[in-house]
Amino acid sequence: xxxxxxxxxxxxxxxxxxxxxxxxxxxxxxxxxxxxxxxxxxxxxxxxxxxxxxxxxxxxxxxxxxxxxxxxxxxxxxxxxxxxxxxxxxxxxxxxxxxxxxxxxxxxxxxxxxxxxxxxxxxxxxxxxxxxxxxxxxxxxxxxxxxxxxxxxxxxxxxxxxxxxxxxxxxxxxxxxxxxxxxxxxxxxxxxxxxxxxxxxxxxxxxxxxxxxxxxxxxxxxxxxxxxxxxxxxxxxxxxxxxxxxxxxxxxxxxxxxxxxxxxxxxxxxx
Amino acid sequence: xxxxxxxxxxxxxxxxxxxxxxxxxxxxxxxxxxxxxxxxxxxxxxxxxxxxxxxxxxxxxxxxxxxxxxxxxxxxxxxxxxxxxxxxxxxxxxxxxxxxxxxxxxxxxxxxxxxxxxxxxxxxxxxxxxxxxxxxxxxxxxxxxxxxxxxxxxxxxxxxxxxxxxxxxxxxxxxxxxxxxxxxxxxxxxxxxxxxxxxxxxxxxxxxxxxxxxxxxxxxxxxxxxxxxxxxxxxxxxxxxxxxxxxxxxxxxxxxxxxxxxxxxxxxxxxxxxxxxxxxxxxxxxx
Amino acid sequence: xxxxxxxxxxxxxxxxxxxxxxxxxxxxxxxxxxxxxxxxxxxxxxxxxxxxxxxxxxxxxxxxxxxxxxxxxxxxxxxxxxxxxxxxxxxxxxxxxxxxxxxxxxxxxxxxxxxxxxxxxxxxxxxxxxxxxxxxxxxxxxxxxxxxxxxxxxxxxxxxxxxxxxxxxxxxxxxxxxxxxxxxxxxxxxxxxxxxxxxxxxxxxxxxxxxxxxxxxxxxxxxxxxxxxxxxxxxxxxxxxxxxxxxxxxxxxxxxxxxxxxxxxxxxxxxxxxxxxxxxxxxx
Numbered sequence: 154x155x156x157x158x159x160x161x162x163x164x165x166x167x168x169x170x171x172x173x174x175x176x177x178x179x180x181x182x183x184x185x186x187x188x189x190x191x192x193x194x195x196x197x198x199x200x201x202x203x204x205x206x207x208x209x210x211x212x213x214x215x216x217x218x219x220x221x222x223x224x225x226x227x228x229x230x231x232x233x234x235x236x237x238x239x240x241x242x243x244x245x246x247x248x249x250x251x252x253x254x255x256x257x258x259x260x261x262x263x264x265x266x267x268x269x270x271x272x273x274x275x276x277x278x279x280x281x282x283x284x285x286x287x288x289x290x291x292x293x294x295x296x297x298x299x300x301x302x303x304x305x306x307x308x309x310x311x312x313x314x315x316x317x318x319x320x321x322x323x324x325x326x327x328x329x330x331x332x333x334x335x336x337x338x339x340x341x342x343x344x345x346x347x348x349x350x351x352x353x354x355x356x357x358x359x360x361x362x363x364x365x366x367x368x369x370x371x372x373x374x375x376x377x378x379x380x381x382x383x384x385x386x387x388x389x390x391x392x393x394x395x396x397x398x399x400x401x402x403x404x405x406x407x408x409x410x411x412x413x414x415x416x417x418x419x420x421x422x423x424x
Numbered sequence: 425x426x427x428x429x430x431x432x433x434x435x436x437x438x439x440x441x442x443x444x445x446x447x448x449x450x451x452x453x454x455x456x457x458x459x460x461x462x463x464x465x466x467x468x469x470x471x472x473x474x475x476x477x478x479x480x481x482x483x484x485x486x487x488x489x490x491x492x493x494x495x496x497x498x499x500x501x502x503x504x505x506x507x508x509x510x511x512x513x514x515x516x517x518x519x520x521x522x523x524x525x526x527x528x529x530x531x532x533x534x535x536x537x538x539x540x541x542x543x544x545x546x547x548x549x550x551x552x553x554x555x556x557x558x559x560x561x562x563x564x565x566x567x568x569x570x571x572x573x574x575x576x577x578x579x580x581x582x583x584x585x586x587x588x589x590x591x592x593x594x595x596x597x598x599x600x601x602x603x604x605x606x607x608x609x610x611x612x613x614x615x616x617x618x619x620x621x622x623x624x625x626x627x628x629x630x631x632x633x634x635x636x637x638x639x640x641x642x643x644x645x646x647x648x649x650x651x652x653x654x655x656x657x658x659x660x661x662x663x664x665x666x667x668x669x670x671x672x673x674x675x676x677x678x679x680x681x682x683x684x685x686x687x688x689x690x691x692x693x694x695x696x697x698x699x700x701x702x703x704x705x706x707x708x709x710x711x
Numbered sequence: 712x713x714x715x716x717x718x719x720x721x722x723x724x725x726x727x728x729x730x731x732x733x734x735x736x737x738x739x740x741x742x743x744x745x746x747x748x749x750x751x752x753x754x755x756x757x758x759x760x761x762x763x764x765x766x767x768x769x770x771x772x773x774x775x776x777x778x779x780x781x782x783x784x785x786x787x788x789x790x791x792x793x794x795x796x797x798x799x800x801x802x803x804x805x806x807x808x809x810x811x812x813x814x815x816x817x818x819x820x821x822x823x824x825x826x827x828x829x830x831x832x833x834x835x836x837x838x839x840x841x842x843x844x845x846x847x848x849x850x851x852x853x854x855x856x857x858x859x860x861x862x863x864x865x866x867x868x869x870x871x872x873x874x875x876x877x878x879x880x881x882x883x884x885x886x887x888x889x890x891x892x893x894x895x896x897x898x899x900x901x902x903x904x905x906x907x908x909x910x911x912x913x914x915x916x917x918x919x920x921x922x923x924x925x926x927x928x929x930x931x932x933x934x935x936x937x938x939x940x941x942x943x944x945x946x947x948x949x950x951x952x953x954x955x956x957x958x959x960x961x962x963x964x965x966x967x968x969x970x971x972x973x974x975x976x977x978x979x980x981x982x983x984x985x986x987x988x989x990x991x992x993x994x995x
Contacts (some may be wrong), residue, residue, distance in 0.1 A: 165852070287814045319814045322856040327519075333481055334520040337512040338581060339504075339536030356532065359522035363567065368809045374772060375810035378802040379823040379870060380794060390821035390834040467859065467889045568730075571758060598886050600757040600916040602955035627889050630960070667891055672960035672982050679986045685993070694960055698967045701989075705973060708993070 163285050168213040169398065170283040175292035177399040181406050182280045188410050189269055194423045195261075197416040198268060204409045205272045205279075214282050222278045223271065230267050237263040265423055286318040288391075295393060308384025316372070324365065331360050425493060426454035427621060428478065428510065428589060432487035435473055439485075447473035449645040451487070455589060460615055461623045462632040465642030466667040471625050474642065475591050478623075479510035491588075508537055511587030515594045517578030518571065526552075526569070526577050527562040533585040551583035554614040556606075572603045576610070583614065589621040590614070596628060604628070608635050633657065633671050633692035641666065654690030673697040716878050716910050717746035717769055717800070721778035724764055738764040740933035741778070746878070746912055751904045753924035753941075754914045757955035761933035763805075766882040766914045770800040782878075798827065801871030805883040807863035808856075816858075816866050817842065817851040823874035834873075841869040844907065845899045861892025865899050872903065878910040879903070885915060897923065918945070918957050922980050929954055942978035961985040 165171075170178075185201070192198040209219055223230075243258030281289070294311035301307055332342070335356045342353050435448040447470045455461055465471045476482045477489055480496050480503040488495050489506070496506035511533075514520070523529035527548055534544040552562060555576040561569070566577055575595075583590060595611065596604040608631055615622045626632050632639060632653065639656040641649040643666045649656050657663070657670055660678045664670065670678075671692045677700075681687050687704060691697050705711040724739040738761045746752055756762035767773040768780050771787035782799050785792035801823075804810050813819035817838050824834045842848040845865040855863060864884050871879050881900065885893040897920055904911045913924065921927045927944040929937040931954040937944050945951065945962045952958075958966075965979035965988070976988040 285815065287818055315813060319812060319855070322854075323808055326856070330514065331520055333476070334514045334517065335532075336481060337479055337507060337514070338520075338533040339507055339585065340532075341536070356520075356522045360519050363522075364519055368806075371804060371806060371809035372812070375802070375804055376812060376822075378770060378772065378797055379812075379874065380797050380826040381822070382794075382826065386828045387825050388828050388831060388834065389825055390818070390831055390838060392831050466891055600955060601918075601957040602757055669890055673964060675982045676961060676964065676985050679982065680989065683986075683990060694963045694967065697960075697964050698971070701964075701968060702971055702973075710992070711972060 162281065164214055164218070164282050165285070166213055166283065168211060168283065170208060170212040170279065172396075172398060173283075173402055174393055174395050174399045175284050175288040176296055176393060177395065177402060178280055178284055179289070179292050179296065181402060182276055184406065184410070185276050186273060188413055189273055191417065192269070192413060193417045194420045195265065196420050197413040198265065198272075200409055200412050200416065202268060202272050204406075205275045208279055209275060212279050212283050214279070218282075219275065219278065223274060226270070226274055230270050233270065234263040234267050237266055261423060287315065290314045290318065291389070291391065291393070306384075308387070312384075320368070323368075324361070327364060328357060328361060331357050427457045428455040428489070428491050429453065430474075430477065430484075430487060430489050433474070433477060433484050433489065434486040435477070435482065436485060437473075446470075446645045448477070451645075451647055453640060453647060453650070455621060455623065457588075457621055458615075458619050459621055460612070460635060460637045461621070461640060462636035462638070463623065463625045463640045463642060464627070464629070464632060464668060465648075469642040469666075470645040471642045472593060475512060475593055475623070475625060478506075478589070478591055479512045480504075480506040481512065508533075508585050509587055510589045510591060511582040511585050512591045513579055513582040513593065513595065515597055516575075517582075518574035520578055520581075521566040521574060524565060525562065526557070526564055526566050529566050529577060530562075530581045530584050533581055537585060547584040547586060548580075551580040554583055554617070555580045555610055572599060572607075575599070576607070579607075579611075587620070589623060591623040591625075593625045594627060595624060596626070596631060604631065611635075629657075629669055629692075630671050633674075641668070653692060657692050658689040660689075714747055715745040716748045716783060717912070718781045719744045719765070719768070719778070720780075722765075722768060722775045722780060723777045724768060724773060724775050726764075737761075737776075737933050739768065739775075742930070742933070742935050743778075744928055744935060744938070746910060748877075749904075749908050749910055750925045751901070751911045751913065751923065753921035753927045754912060754930060755916065755918065755921050755927055755944075755956060756914075756930035757916055760930045760954070762914050762916075762930045763882050764933075765930065766802070766880050766912070769880050769912065770802055771796050772802075798874065799876055800878045800880055801874055801876035803864065803867050803871060803879065803881040803884050805886050807860050807867060807887065810867050810870075811855045811863060814854060815851075816847065816853050816855060819855060819866060820851075820869045820873050823870050827874060837873045837875065838869075841873040842866075844872055844903060845869045846895075859892060860888045861895035864888065864892070864896045868896070868899055868903070872907070872909070876909070878912065880912040880914070882914045883916070884913075885917060885920065893917070893920070916956065918951075919959055922959060929956070931955070941980055945980055946978055 189201055192201055238255065238259045241259035241262050242254050242256050245257045246254055247257060248255035290311050294307055297307045340353060340356055430451055430453050433448050433451040436444055436446050438444045451474060463471045473482065477484060483497060491506055491509055494502060496502050521529050523532065530548045530551060531544050534547045557576060557580065566574060569577065579595065596607055599607060611622060612635055636653055639651065639653055640647060641656060648666065649659060657674050660670055660674060673694060674692045677687050677691045681689065687700060691700055702711065719742050722739050722742045723737050725734045725737045728735050742765060754762050754765060764773065768775060771793055774788045780787045782796045785796055787796055811819050812822050820838045820841055821834050824837055842851050845868050847862060847865050847869060850858065850862065855866060885896050888896065900911055900913060901923055903909045915921060922941050924941055927939065927941050928935060929944060936954055937947060937950060945958045948958050948963060948966050959980055961982050962980050965975050965985055969975055975992060979985050979988055
């Protein structure tokens with residue numbers, strides 16, 4: 154159940170996308186998302202879509218896995234498209250029934266929106282699929298480190314993220330275990346009114362909190378024993394270095410972004 | 425007829441993914457009334473998956489679990505009934521405590537069963553006694569107790585459902601020798617007083633040797649051996665090849681026998697070992 | 712430089728009660744104990760005997776109420792030594808899950824050296840060496856939560872070795888493991904002691920683990936009950952039993968037979984020792 158969610162999961166591999174520097178990937182993904190919103194017509198969107206598809210190919214992640222990540226957001230896509238179909242009445246009217254009017258503008262915008270969301274999801278999934286959470290946290294810490302001048306505790310934030318990532322699977326296992334134990338004592342999580350069901354969660358969450366506090370306490374001890382004193386004076390084993398691939402990727406992305414802007418200017422805006 | 429039996433039980437984890445592994449492969453076991461069955465096997469041998477099938481927490485992918493001649497998966501009610509007929513207590517059960525008092529925590533199971541207040545009270549008090557909790561401890565918060573006491577409260581919580589079969593997954597894990605001994609004695613007394621069946625999953629062979637009436641060895645998702653403690657531990661080398669250890673006494677006797685000394689092959693406690701060696705020495709005229 | 716890496720002198724420690732903040736009876740009550748450089752010391756005791764408290768006192772996580780603990784002559788109650796003490800005495804705890812910080816094995820092993828400010832190339836080397844020393848090198852890119860308990864503990868041990876501590880204190884590292892996990896951890900620790908010369912303080916209630924030690928200290932009710940080689944200690948079956956512990960079956964069998972007048976060797980601990988001695992007896 155909880156274990157089926159693939160968004161945010163990491164698939165180890167050695168593809169071109171895997172080998173890129175995490176900072177590079179993070180920045181490019183961010184730029185990509187901005188550019189998607191810059192797209193004003195199908196031509197520029199097509200460039201972005203092709204770029205996203207090319208990236209999926211380069212990631213060597215099985216198409217099935219990628220498709221699976223769309224499942225949870227399918228309702229959002231359908232809802233957005235439906236709203237466009239309903240409210241947008243620009244362009245030629247193709248079909249009319251009572252209050253409902255199907256217009257060319259509506260259909261095009263609906264498709265445009267759907268493709269935009271899908272591309273967005275695709276690219277952000279690729280980032281997490283091909284970058285280990287550790288690297289990602291590391292990249293965030295390094296990219297945000299200039300903020301230290303504003304007294305932002307970048308290292309503390311990154312450490313919190315690391316620990317959260319480390320303990321999420323452990324806590325999921327623990328929830329599973331506690332649930333089984335309470336079920337064995339006849340607890341029922343599936344039937345009854347909303348209130349009964351909410352109440353049924355107490356036997357899960359009380360033990361979970363108790364053990365989480367214990368874990369936190371022990372972990373703090375263990376970290377102290379390993380000479381942890383915060384970010385000051387700390388070195389890192391991993392050095393992050395840009396390779397030719399990273400520069401090539403940046404150059405290629407810049408080319409695509411230029412194309413998007415050019416196509417935006419050259420052709421009529423859809424939205 | 426056996427109280428509980430499994431027929432051709434098979435179960436695989438992660439079916440349809442590259443991580444698919446068999447956890448149970450055609451497992452057929454019988455559990456008889458009143459016995460103390462020990463299930464042994466290394467981690468990953470399938471024993472934990474097996475015990476979760478016994479009370480219907482896991483649904484068999486193939487095969488059946490039959491209690492009193494009835495398939496527990498017949499309908500919704502039989503599954504729920506199985507939860508209470510087979511009381512399952514997980515490893516480190518102290519992590520399931522959540523109520524404000526020991527009494528309420530032990531009562532959780534009986535209340536879920538829909539028993540009347542008087543019946544619940546009786547169940548709680550009786551099981552508190554089985555695990556050696558003093559009546560004044562019932563009003564305490566379970567979180568004030570020591571580790572060993574918490575463990576016993578959790579076990580009482582399962583006993584309180586009056587299961588026909590009490591299944592304990594490594595009840596003594598993490599306890600020191602005194603705590604282990606004490607808990608095992610309490611479990612044995614419970615079995616004698618109620619004449620209910622007890623199944624324990626254990627890694628501690630000394631414990632198995634001392635307390636079990638029958639042993640079931642799991643290996644590679646299958647039942648590798650089943651029989652009396654003597655029958656199983658006499659297959660000393662097979663057990664070792666499964667990554668399990670036998671009591672030191674059993675190893676000593678196996679080594680001595682391999683030297684050509686005539687000794688029985690079913691010795692696994694210190695008391696019995698002493699007796700056998702003394703009688704050997706007398707026979708040889710050395711004592 | 713002193714021969715002792717750790718010195719406990721008349722140490723007393725009491726915990727505060729969770730409810731009303733009053734002091735509980737002492738968990739450690741006047742223990743005096745030295746840990747010699749390079750030795751393997753097993754600390755045995757039942758749950759609640761004070762052995763874990765003793766472990767936590769060894770690197771200044773806890774500071775004695777009276778008496779003193781010193782690490783290579785540095786007093787643990789002196790804050791200026793805190794960092795140096797933790798660099799000297801590493802600690803491994805009971806629950807393997809609650810001491811691994813990072814999401815990848817090698818990152819976790821690197822955590823200690825990173826905190827010490829070791830240069831990256833040097834960390835890389837130390838991490839690889841430490842993982843090899845505990846036999847976890849092949850798992851360096853794995854996620855910790857997918858490892859077995861024994862493997863997790865070995866990662867935790869590697870994390871301490873990578874800090875190049877001279878002494879490692881293990882607080883019931885095997886209590887939550889299955890027999891094969893216990894064996895893995897035990898083998899790794901013994902190798903570190905023998906091959907790398909790291910001083911080991913191994914806290915446990917499994918007597919079969921204490922058998923491998925150079926020296927055993929038995930703690931009962933916060934006091935040092937017995938101290939000596941495993942042979943000396945396990946010969947005192949009655950005293951050990953009174954302390955809520957057990958002696959290995961081979962030792963128990965030997966002492967029972969001796970009481971019945973059988974002329975077995977002194978100080979039998981293991982299966983092999985028993986069999987050898989018994990064989991000799993039959994031949995004579």
